[in-house]
Amino acid sequence: MNDKEILRVKNLVVDVKGKNGKRSEIIKNISFELNKGECLGILGESGSGKSMSMKAILGLLDSHFIIRGSAYYKNMDLMLETPEKLRSYRGNDIAVILQNPMTCFDPLFRMEDQMKETWQSHLNLSKRELHEKALSVLRTMQIPNERDVLRKYPHQLSGGMLQRITIGLALSMEPEILIADEPTSSIDAITQFEIMKEFQKIKEKCGTSMIFITHDLSVISQVADRILVMNQGEIVDMGDFKHITTKAQDEYTRHLVRSKMMVMRQYNQVLQKGETL
């Protein structure tokens, strides 16, 4: 692991033990590295193993899964760390943003409690400090009426607002690595645009190293410095956006690009038709 890198995943394999004792490989020997300050995009269709790789690295898979390989973070192999050590990294050193903000929070707790819980798991703060921190996170994310929002339950807030809160929460711990797992795919188009602007802002201002997981080529083009294409648990291509769209080696990648381009063309046609009507 050299100075430039913050995370290096090497020969990661995830097997799942089936009901009848059969094993199947979900992740088949993947290796990649994340450089400091870089935004690495992981592109792949549903079921290609994007989320699974993230969970494996964070130690979130239960005993049904057999994990081999290593994931070096700051010269420590995360695969060899104790569960408690891994827990203390999660949310603190490595923050994660998930796909569906509407279901991310416990429906029975107020936002303030759930935000505070995050910090209570890592820091020793007084009640007052926790409250102030919660307010300041909402202010940073430019959420209006922050005092009211803290008192609300998740179902009372919109998806976009909740996703901004999860982003704010993730950044509040000043993580070394930010992993976003399809952060825009369950949000409407307009909010999607706003959320993507947040990610661009993070990239420019905070310089946090980021892994951005998505199946959407156009979303990934907005943030990723380097793209890694996954298919059926394997990495099939790697390179910048231009490389992926024009010079991809892999048949699957080319197919992905082609179908995406087709959708965009159709979309444009519909738009033009709409204008002529």
Next chain:
Amino acid sequence: MKAYIFKRILTTIPLLLCVSFLCFVFINLIPSDPAEVALRVRQTPVITEEAIEEVREELRLNDPYFVRYIRWLGDCLTLDFGVSYTNPSRTVLGEISRCLPATVWLAGASLLFVIILSLPIGFLCAVYQNSWFDKLMRALIFMTTAMPAYWIGLLLIWLVSIQWDLLPTSGSGSIRHMILPAFTVSLTYISTYIRLIRNNMLENMKEDYVLYAKVRGLKQKNILVRHILKNSLHTCIVAIGMSIPQLIAGTIVVENVFAWPGLGKLCIESIFNRDYPVIQIYVLLIGTLFVIFNLLFDIIQYLADPRLRGER
């Protein structure tokens, strides 16, 4: 919020009317003539047509069906449940209120058993899913669901009271008398609730909010107790509302096995004596309890869940 509760209370009124009507109809469907039964019970030496007719008049059994129902309902609302056929010097209300406390105690103790056993066991079964503990408990649950309560009661009497001489075999009077019958009543509910809590927790563990909690580095204990268990118990609320009247009704067999002087025993005796007013009120009471507890726990669930409460 108040509107919901008000509406919910209003909807129970037709429900209660249905319960009372069914109660009235079913008892009147029983083939034997209550007038004749009353005469037999009063040990009238010769039962003549005239005597029957007299008693019919006395008990006002000749009025039209619906009139009798309305009159009966009106009486019920003023807590005038009439007198026992078997023993005219006793009122039904007196009989019921004499036996009710014993049954409430028994049901309460059973509920306590259910809570203190199924909560931790269900929790541990979910947390250590497929461990030897979980497997053992599942086997036990399977066995208890296959065994009827009275049989388990008899087994317990034989083992605990006779073989080990630890607890009295039957009767009432002290907490020691209550342990065996209460445990017997609670047994089926314990297995139901272990299963319910275990499965609810396993379902909740798959939810996004659990993944997000883990990803934020919350402590495992917090996630399990504060979030998963709390959410799982939420779905149990309605079930508990149903179980309480079931427990009260379910004492019927066990009370007779353990000679526990409660409603169940009264009911069985009344059935043997064809003491219709008592049976009728017993059935009405249980039916009403179901409706009321259902209402009560619906409201509790409503108040406990911010999504239902519709907070804005």
